[in-house]
Amino acid sequence: MSDLKRQASVAxxxxxxxxxxxxxAARKRSRSGFGAERxxxxxxxxxxxxxxxxxxxxxxxxxxxxxxTAPIIAQNPIPSLMPGGQLWNNLTRVLDADIQxxxxxxxxxxxxxxxxxxxxxxxxxxxxxxxxxxxRGRGPLLIFVIATMAVPTQLGVVPLFILMSQLGWVGQLxxxxxxxxxxxxxxxxxxxxxxxxxxxxxxxxxRIDGCSLFKAFWYVALPAARPAATMLGxxxxxxxxxxxxxxxxxxxxxxxxxxxAVQLLQASFFKDYSLIMAGVVAATVPLIVLFVFAGRQLxxxxxxxxxxx
Numbered sequence: 601m602s603d604l605k606r607q608a609s610v611a612x613x614x615x616x617x618x619x620x621x622x623x624x625a626a627r628k629r630s631r632s633g634f635g636a637e638r639x640x641x642x643x644x645x646x647x648x649x650x651x652x653x654x655x656x657x658x659x660x661x662x663x664x665x666x667x668x669t670a671p672i673i674a675q676n677p678i679p680s681l682m683p684g685g686q687l688w689n690n691l692t693r694v695l696d697a698d699i700q701x702x703x704x705x706x707x708x709x710x711x712x713x714x715x716x717x718x719x720x721x722x723x724x725x726x727x728x729x730x731x732x733x734x735x736r737g738r739g740p741l742l743i744f745v746i747a748t749m750a751v752p753t754q755l756g757v758v759p760l761f762i763l764m765s766q767l768g769w770v771g772q773l774x775x776x777x778x779x780x781x782x783x784x785x786x787x788x789x790x791x792x793x794x795x796x797x798x799x800x801x802x803x804x805x806x807r808i809d810g811c812s813l814f815k816a817f818w819y820v821a822l823p824a825a826r827p828a829a830t831m832l833g834x835x836x837x838x839x840x841x842x843x844x845x846x847x848x849x850x851x852x853x854x855x856x857x858x859x860x861a862v863q864l865l866q867a868s869f870f871k872d873y874s875l876i877m878a879g880v881v882a883a884t885v886p887l888i889v890l891f892v893f894a895g896r897q898l899x900x901x902x903x904x905x906x907x908x909x
Contacts, residue, residue: 659884659888661679662877662880662881662884663683663687663877663881664679664680664681664683664684665679665873665874665877666687666690666691666874666877666878666880666881667683667684667685667686667687667690667874668683668684668686668874669684669686669874670872670873670874670875672684673873673874686874687878687881690874690875690877690878691878691881691882693875693878694865694875694878694879694882695882697865697875699856699861699862699864699865699879700856700861701858701861701879701882703855703856704856704857704858704860704861705858705886707773707855707856707857707858708840708841708857708858708859709886710773711773711776711777711840711847711857712836712837712838712840712841713837714777714781715777715780715781715836715837715840716833716834716836716837716840717833718777718780718781718782719780719781719782719783719786719832719833719836720786720829720832720833720836722781722782722786723782723783723786723787723789723790723832724790724794724817724821724822724825724829725817726745726782726786726787726790726791727787727789727790727791727792727793727794727825728790728794728798728817728821728825730742730787730791731791731792731794731795731798732794732798732800732803732821742787742788742791745784745787745788746784746788748784749784749785749788753845753846754845757845757846757849760779760846761849761850764850769850770850771850771851771852771854771855772851772855773851773855775850775851776843776846776847776850776851776857779846780840780843783836786832786836789828789832790825790828790829790832793825793827793828794821794824794825794828797824797825797828798820798821798824798825802820802824803816803820803821806819806820834890834894837890838887838890841858841859841886841887842859842887843857843859844859844860844863847859847860848860848863858883859883861879862876862879862880862882862883865879
């Protein structure tokens with residue numbers, strides 16, 4: 601399509617200003633490298649490489665400490681760039697430690713999976729309602745939902761903990777799952793995406809063909825929202841997996857998630873940073889595996905959502 605547009609523009613220049621001006625314009629465009637044929641230069645790759653190195657270094661730093669020992673870390677707080685040979689030994693110590701690692705892993709997996717699924721479902725439902733349905737108070741209600749994003753999480757901890765205590769959910773996983781089943785950011789994200797990605801004519805056509813409102817959402821809106829829903833689900837899963845503040849308060853050490861269990865490794869007078877960082881690596885590896893397997897589908901979904909028409 602870009603080649604056709606370029607040829608058409610060159611042809612129009614040839615008709616208006618002559619063939620010489622058209623050839624000059626074609627040479628300038630080929631030298632400028634705009635459009636689909638443009639290839640990034642070494643400056644772009646250098647900047648991207650630096651950003652990638654800076655982003656990956658904290659994980660690599662944790663890996664270096666996890667492959668070392670406590671005496672070596674005490675002598676050299678800044679480790680060398682080459683890992684040691686104690687990673688497997690430290691990981692074994694983490695698994696054998698009295699922190700209920702596998703129970704905490706199962707808790708984190710259950711909480712993150714249910715939370716990601718519910719946030720995607722309810723946020724897409726709310727986004728479909730706010731973007732394509734017309735009802736009284738739609739604008740003020742959406743503004744109120746967005747305004748809740750400005751409220752710090754810490755302000756709601758005390759009343760939320762009192763509510764969980766009255767329900768008898770302290771120390772149970774539903775105290776972490778239920779409050780996170782829908783987020784204001786998810787509603788805002790899906791509303792903005794469906795507003796531009798889903799034509800209202802498709803919803804009207806589905807209703808004319810006999811679909812109920814929920815069927816129109818399920819068969820029309822949900823497939824159209826798949827790219828944004830995939831991103832929202834992945835980011836929600838990661839946020840729930842790494843969440844420490846609220847699970848530490850409401851669950852404690854009796855029924856912990858993985859970040860809370862890793863924190864228990866440093867509950868002593870002497871902090872073995874090789875053991876702590878081995879726990880951090882063990883908690884980070886599942887997320888890396890998730891991004892490796894879901895990265896291609898995520899990028900594919902983003903590209904499908906970016907192409908319209």
